[in-house]
Amino acid sequence: MKIVAVTSCITGIAHTYMAAEALEQAAKKAGYEISVETQGSAGSTPLPQAVIDAADVVIFATDLEVKDKNRFNGKPFLQIGVSKALAEAEAVVASAVASISSAPLVGGSAGPRLSTKVVANERTATRIRKWLMTGVSYMIPFVAAGGILIALAFLLGGYEIALGTAKDDALAAGNLSDVHYWAALCLAIGGTAFAFLLPVLSGFIAFAIADRPGLVPGFVGGAVAGAVGAGFLGALITGFLGGFVALGLSRLKVPNWLKPVMPVVLIPLVASFVTGGLMFIVLGAPIKALMDALTAGLTQLADSGNLPLVGLVLGLMMAFDMGGPVNKVAYLFATGLLATQLANTNPTDPSFVIMAMVMAAGMTPPLGLALATVIRKHLFSNVERQNGKAAWLLGAFFITEGAIPFAAADPLRVIPSIMIGSGFTGALVGIFNIGLRAPHGGLVVFPLVSNPVMYIVAVAIGTVVTALLVLVAKNIKKNPETSDEALEAAIA
Incomplete structure (x- = not known):
């Protein structure tokens, strides 16, 4: 039995490669041959066509649409989410093999047809999640690169580098031996990269909906959302709006003589005008008012001492699905606020906190799960202990997905524990009133926080709390008569 598989997750960092390894181990255990193509953020090496042609079945363990899916046309396939491949690799392999005779064919009449970049017969909520996460996955590298460069600029040149004409003056002087020149250069490049945040988010949401016809109206809509002050919420709306307008136009039945200019001229022109026009005329003002009210509310929370409560809620969201949609909503919320405060010289502004x-x-x-595997090794399998070693590195670089193998193996004990630990960490950061201008990087950007010592203390305490809660939960033995509901109640 020969199997080929493709794995991809939203961010293309952790899930993608861990799912591939899980499927390889499961297939090897069952005595099957398997070749896996990982479509991650570092790019992918396509499987040789000869390997695909020789395969008996294809497994798509993906949260994004498979690139160049037509390579697999005519092959029976199983479509699952990447998390399922992590949690139930052996069952997934068995299911794929067992369903060969009845499985749909890639690109065939028996299989699901694609009306967009997302499978047409998926639930509406699943399709919306995939569209949104596609935009987020393309946006994150721009946010990370631009945000860290901006933070480095402030580290080198102080906050005054962003005031008045300081940046332009330093660049015009061109003094390579002056640290302010390099600070100004970092600020200029980082600001340019960060400016792509909204267009890229909007553009690739539209792309996920309508394929290439959605790119132009999505990018234009995102840029307009930024211009009118509608922020990330406006970019989300223009992404969906531009995508659906482009999709509708691409489905119009037009004369043959008009078809060649539709994707090049008419669809980008009309869809961009509709999307951008609606944002300028109708949607921009109310969305901007909502974003302004949100910012004002956060400032009021900070002034009234309730910012730790915000940290608690955001912490719970970050740990709930460890890189999934809820996690990304919290992350988008934070980066969206950060993008509006590039010239703010207050290091502990609520947006930075x-x-x-x-x-x-x-x-x-x-980090907490890695620590737990060190403190009580016997409570974890050998595979989990190996995952714990990787989790140290993943956690240090702010890759929450490192917790997923543990949560997949024991969700009722692990997920509540890490949520409490993360909520506690977020609240501590609010109590300590620590600000951060960099949107990614983890340990690398610790020198850029307003109070690095207390930030390390907050992360360390949260890590210990997470580890202790996981160990306590692991010691709650589940006997055959104990239902999942009873166990969940006991943990709570």
Whole structure:
């Protein structure tokens, strides 16, 4: 039996490669040959066509649409989410093999047809999640690169580098021996990269919905959302709006002589005008008012001492699905606020404190689980102990997905524990009033926080709390008569 598989997750960092390894081990255990193509953020090496042609069945363990899916046309396939491949690899392999005779064919009449970049017969909520996460996955590298460069600029040149004409003056002087020149250069490049945040988010949501015809209206809509002050919420709306307008136009029946200019001229022109026009005329003002009210509310919370409560909520969200949609909503919220405060010289502005909360709370799940595997090795399998070694590194670099193998193996004990630990961490950052200008990087950007010592303390305490809660939960033995509901109640 020969199997080929493709794995991809939203961020293309952790899930993608861990799922591939899980499927390889499961297939090897069952005595099957398997070749896996990982479509991650570092790119992918396509499987040789000869290997695909020789395969008996294909497994798509993906949260995004498979690239160049037509390579697999005519092959029976099983479509699952990447998390299922992590949690139930052996069952997934068995199911794929058992269903060969009845499985749909890739690109065939028996299989699901694609009306967009997402499978047409999926549930509406699943399709919306995939569209949204596609935009987020393409946005994160721009946010990370641009945000860290901006933070480095402030580290080198102080906050005054962003005031008045300081940046332009330093660049015009061109003095390579002056640290302010390099600070200004980092700020200029980082600001340019960060400016792509909204267009890329909007553009690739539209792309996920309508394929290439959605790119132009999505990018234009995201840029307009930024211009009118509608922020990340406006970009989300223009992404969906531009995508559906482009999709509708691409489905119109037009004369043959008009078809060649539709994707190049008419669809981008009309869809961009509709999307951008609606954002300028109708949607921009109310969305901007909502974003302004949100910012004002956060400032009021900070002034009234309730910012730790925000940290608690954001921390719970970051750990709930460890890189999934809920996690990304919290992350988008933080980065969206960060993008509006590039010239703010107050290092503990609520927007910067919220970014610090989200990063710290996203680091503690893998770090806490890694620590737990060291303290009580016998409570974890050999595979989990090996995953614990990787989790140290993943957690240190703010890759929350490092906690997923543990949660997949024992969700009722692990997920509540890491949520409490992350909520506690977020609240501590709020109590300590620590700000952070960098949207990613983990340990690498600790020198850029307003109070690095207390930030390390907050992350360390959260890590210990997470580890202790996991160990306590692991010691709650589940006997055959104990239902999942009873166990959940006991943990609570």
